[in-house]
Amino acid sequence: MTARQEAAAASSGARDARDQDEDGSGVARSSEEVAAAKTSRSGTALRGDIEGLRAIAVGTVLIYHVGITQMPGGFVGVDIFFVISGFLITSLLLRETIKTGTVSIADFYARRARRLLPAASVVLLFTGVAGWFVLPGAERATLGADVIAATFYVINWALALRSVDYLAEDAAPSALQHYWSLSVEEQYYVVWPLLIILGLVLARRTRISPKKLLFGILGVVALASLVYSVVHTVNDPATAYFYTTTRVWELAVGALLAFVVVRLRHLPRGAAEALAALGLVMIGYAAFFITESTPWPGSMALVPTLGAAAIIAAGCARQDTVVARGLSLRPMQWIGGLSYAIYLWHWPLIILAQAAWPEIRVRHLVLVGLGSIVLAWLTKHLVEDPIRFNPALSAKASRGLAFGGASMAVTAALGLVLHLAAPQLDEDAEVTGATALVADQQSEDWQVTSDPASVVTTSGEITPDPGLATQDVPLYYDDDCQIQPDDAQVDPSCTYGVEDGEQTIAMLGDSKMGQWFPAVESIAQREQWRLDLYLKSACSFSYDGVKDDCAEFGRNVVSHFEEVGAPDVVIVSQGSPESETRTAGMVEALSAVKEMGSEVVVLADNSTPTESKVYECVEENPDDYGACGYPAGEGREGRGTPALEAVAEEVGAPFVDLNEWICPPGLEQCPAVIGETLIYRQGSHVTASYVRSMTPMLHRALAEQGLTSTEVSQISVSDVP
Incomplete structure (x- = not known):
């Protein structure tokens, strides 16, 4: 093997390792990696408790969306995902800065493309095509625009703009509405690596500890976002739910945890047990007692967010707490491993089923939810993992970026076709309407025919x-x-x-x-x-x-x-x-x-x-x-x-x-x-x-x-x- 080949192999191996580490949307690595993480006290390796936490997050969302009223706050699962994502992605970026002194933007986005786009693109293509034939005309009219917005991870802003209109009072939710949370995450990760690079440059010039500087920057961002979230949720709850600026603090909470992993490792066993138990209770309270009438994501969003953070923090100390062992059970690991694909599939299937069968009942939607788990398993093993761990794609960042660009081009093209194919409103069309009722149009006193x-x-x-x-x-x-x-x-x-x-x-x-x-x-x-x-x-x-x-x-x-x-x-x-x-x-x-x-x-x-x-x-x-x-x-x-x-x-x-x-x-x-x-x-x-x-x-x-x-x-x- 030549020196160049050895270097290429080493580079590919490093990328593969980062691929194993990076997971911001709730999908598991292999069972061997999970097992290895269980024996480690490292806060940066993927751990069984985090995998189980993903299962809880997607489970609460799924239960809520199929209409099981006993869990009115199931939507808080998204908030849990934000914390997990913030912790894992920031852990990855911090490790890279320690090893290399910087962050490779190209490598980072190439990994994100291979990680997120395969499943996301498949679901977008399916929803676009199936939705065209199944959804009512009012939803078909916006389907193409929603596919495009979801492709470029801006659908949360589109939904926010739509929600301020009183028209939303009777409008059916978009079949791609759930992509809003993915959009929030990706917008955050457009900015966060750049802030890290900027922080490293400032640290070198000011001789301030890079870690302390970055922690301070992130802390300010988190606090500002939290304050804005509380205020905006009170003033305009319709848009607050979807805004990136009202959600950044939730990702930042997880990211801040990544800075204190070493300190958390020294928590006494009793403290770790109590912290994990408290976190689980907070999540349970949020899922069962928070309702749609609760202003969200204002101050009450602190409950599930800090609950998830508490479980992750306790797991940084040890993986043998009662909560961690429960979260590490094989069924929890299996669901956690499919959580990203389950999240992608479940919502379009529910919306399409409701459109096809307007009288569908909750028990039938439960079956639809179970069907999303089957599709998630197939997607993971036939689409996600083969592309994510493909040696050729992972060998060079440019290949991953090219794949990402091609994937987005395909789904955006479908969205454009759907948009152009949908009927367009002619605001100046000639109308007869009420004038057809006039009995005698020449009369000064008009009467209805x-x-x-x-x-x-x-x-x-x-x-x-x-x-x-x-x-x-x-x-x-x-x-x-x-x-x-x-x-x-x-x-x-x-x-x-x-x-x-x-x-x-x-x-x-x-x-x-x-x-x-x-x-x-x-x-x-x-x-x-x-x-x-x-x-x-x-x-x-x-x-x-x-x-x-x-x-x-x-x-x-x-x-x-x-x-x-x-x-x-x-x-x-x-x-x-x-x-x-x-x-x-x-x-x-x-x-x-x-x-x-x-x-x-x-x-x-x-x-x-x-x-x-x-x-x-x-x-x-x-x-x-x-x-x-x-x-x-x-x-x-x-x-x-x-x-x-x-x-x-x-x-x-x-x-x-x-x-x-x-x-x-x-x-x-x-x-x-x-x-x-x-x-x-x-x-x-x-x-x-x-x-x-x-x-x-x-x-x-x-x-x-x-x-x-x-x-x-x-x-x-x-x-x-």
Whole structure:
């Protein structure tokens, strides 16, 4: 053997050793390695207790996702994975810095590519293809984008952006939603090796101990992330769950442990036993007593995170504690060894099963979960390990990186194909909708046709495509002009229509008011008005009977009017049921606005269907849209209408009810489609397309109150934007 061959063999051997050490996502090494780790007191070798901890982590997640309610906090398994990953990866990087004085970025990412991408790519390809044929249209529409986001490990940010939209209230979870945690980890590991290199450079220049400097840097990062997590979880829980910045501290807790392994080795047996037992109790408490209503990942996430850290810390001292021996049992080792692949497979299988069989029960989902274990075993032995330990790929970092790039290119290409193949929403499509109900379009007093059934669409092509209904929303969402929960500040930049308009019209209320934006904005353009939005998710415009942030927002809006001047016309609506305190609060708020000189118009809540996903019913019944109607007696009035009517009477404001153009009188069933236009998207929200078709009706209603320069007779069905 030549010197070069010996060097290459040594290099390959070193890489193989690092491959055996590096495992940030919960997959075991061989049983021989686990056995060797059990006899070692080293905190950096893979140990039986960590393997068993992985089994607990994936087990809690699996139990939670199949719907077993006895473990409501099973989602904390992800937090456990973060701690394990932070500990193992940082241990690897620290060992490399001790041996070489630096970190090889190329080697690190090559190992990550061989370790993570084989199984991740297989599951992405399967989910993309299977999802295209099984998922409903609304989920198919975003499937391609989700495949691409998961491929490049940014899906957590995509999900965070999606979650801030009220549309998420009825939207089914993505079949690739679970990739969010992998995205958080990989984003962390893009930055962490670079910080280590920077720390080593600074240490050389300042003569500070590299280990102490890195520990200090990581400690600051962990503390900052924890504080941000607590604050952001309180202020915006919808996005906090997915943000990398709210999760980094959990990885950092595990990473900090890697710096103190040597000190932990000297823990007395009693202390190690107590620490491990405490950690297990903390994890158990989190899994069984934390629920979905617990703000997460705020301060309560410390419970499972520190619990996992306690078990790892105790294991650094000894592997013969009662907890470590229990975690090292063969079944725990076996599940722990498959945990990464189980995590990847279980969620898409559950989502696909629920899509294929909507009435599926928990006991059937348990079988699906068991099926994910079988697929995980096959994936590990047929895909993961053969690629991960392939001598040719591990011989050079460039080969591992090339493999990683090729894998990501393939899955990204599939995502692009799925995205391009999905129907695209045409926001400017011509619609008939409500105008088809006008009995005599030449009449000044429009009436609903005496035969509304003749224009109720029961089959055929419609606008929007049912699979795109959830995307058919007012354009102001693109401008973040609906104030989110826990935010009570007025955004004066949310202005539309004519900037220097002759008059100003303002929309006040929740998303049920906001849904009328396409019509109001079109009217504002024609009337040369400026349109200002004061809309807040799930908040009636009220001083009382609403959440604190809603009441504060209402007061802030009135204060804003006092500062800049009240609008000429205010149009208000909401979707909440009648409440004495809320009604009184709305009366007080609107009276204050009216006293400033504004003309107040109260718009009835639209007819409310009994089912929240009418669009899915329409998609599933292409030959009989009539199956998706709902009893007129139950929903024609609209859930929020009684309260609004009472408010209008108290304030002395005109009350405008346009529901005859949504659920025509004379029909026993309110239809899902009128004039080839789909009426509903999420919940009882009306599609932007159908709202556009009602523009002439709303314009006429305002004209009848003398609020427009346009005469009623000048408004025709052709005025649909």
